[in-house]
Amino acid sequence: MSTKRLLTIIAMSVIGIILISAVFTSWYTVDESEQAIVITFGEASEPIVDSGLKFKMPWPIQSVEKLSKETFSLKFGYSQSADGEIESFDKDTKMITGDDNIVLTDLVVQWKITDPKSYLFNAENPQELLHDATSASIRSVIGNSKIDDALTSGKAQIESDTNDLLRSLIEKYDIGITVLTVKLQDVELPNAEVRSAFTAVTDAEETKNTKVNQAEKYKNQKLSEAIGEKDAIISNANGYKTARIEQAKGDVALFDKLYAEYQNNKEITKQRLVMETLDAVLPNANLYIMNDDGGTMKYLPLQSLEASKQTTPPATTTTETEAEKEEGSGK
Known part of the structure; x- marks a missing residue:
């Protein structure tokens, strides 16, 4: 060839x-x-x-x-195998608090790739850089926190502060990653005995909060009852005020009518008022009208008639009335 x-x-x-x-x-x-x-x-x-x-x-x-495009999880301070076995890395999680105590802290960071160009070209290993930024953030926040806050009621604030600091660092690094959430998994002491003591402190803190909440509930209940009683008293007082005003208006109207009658018939109105007053002051007394000589004047026995009307049946009353009429006609 x-x-x-x-x-x-x-x-x-x-x-x-x-x-x-x-x-x-x-x-x-x-x-x-x-x-x-x-x-x-x-x-x-x-x-x-x-x-x-x-x-x-x-x-x-x-x-x-x-x-x-999926959301990734960075497990800081521990790893979990496929069969569920968890391995802790004390070297990563061991940190010093602001009051010079040692704690073990691990967390999970949820993140995703939002800028592929920056992710590929702005860093040689973006995930390693994310891990280092996470370590720096949590150590900075723990270093500015007291151990009581880190182990008890301050965990939420530590989690929030770490989230904000990590996001600002990743944004500054511009590696195409967006941090979604930071979840604090656990903060504990390295010594079992000390950890048990702080657990007791945590339980006491929770008991205190429960008691405070119960006291607050009792206070609100009693306050509501007091407000209700106050409103009821005010309502009754307003009702009593209105009743007295209406009664006063009625008394004024009655007085005006009596005064008008008094202007027309002064003597008769005067005697009527005296009789009505005596009847009101002494409702069960027998009244006798005296003349100028000291003798008793004859008067129509209205009280006796009223009493007989109340105690005597109607038929008997009718018979007595006819008898009285016959006696009167015989006289």
Whole structure:
């Protein structure tokens, strides 16, 4: 075989390989859970977040890097195997509080890739940088906290402060990562005996809070009852005031009528008022009217008639009345 023919075969083989490579490396797919970025001679394009079949220039002109859209979890201070075994790393979790006590602190950071370009090109190992930033954040917050706060009621504030500090650090580093949440898993003492003592303190704190809440509830209940009683007293007083005002208005109207009658018949009205007053002051007394000589005046016995009407049956009253009429006519 001649040298020319051999060169031709080699050239055709190379061209065939290039064509096959171009066909197989020009198409790629992006899954719904992925985001892709096309790199052209080392320069990254804008991220591709839409799923489907995509086209690019063949390798080595362009290449594709695919990154997940899922939320990742960084376990700081421990790791968990597939079968549920948990391994703690005291070297990472051992920290010093602001009042010079040692505590073990572990947490979980939820994060996701939001800028693939920065994630690929702004840091050699973004996840390691995230781990270091998490360590710096939690150590800084614990270092400014007292041990009582770290072990009892201050955990929520430590978690919030760590979240804010870590987010600001990651934003400053610009590594394409967004921190979603920081969840403080546990803060405890390295010594079992001391840990037991602080557990007792925590229980006492919770008991105190329970008692305070019960006292607050009792106070609110009694306050509500007192307010209700106050409103009832005010309502009764207003009702009594209104009744007295209406009674006074009635008394004034009655006095005006009596005064008008007095203007027309002064003597008769005067005697009537005297009789009514005596009857009101002495309701069960027998009244006798005296004349100027000291003798008793004859008067129609209205009180006796009223009493007989109340105690005597109607038929008997009618008979006595007829008898009285006959006696009167005989006289």
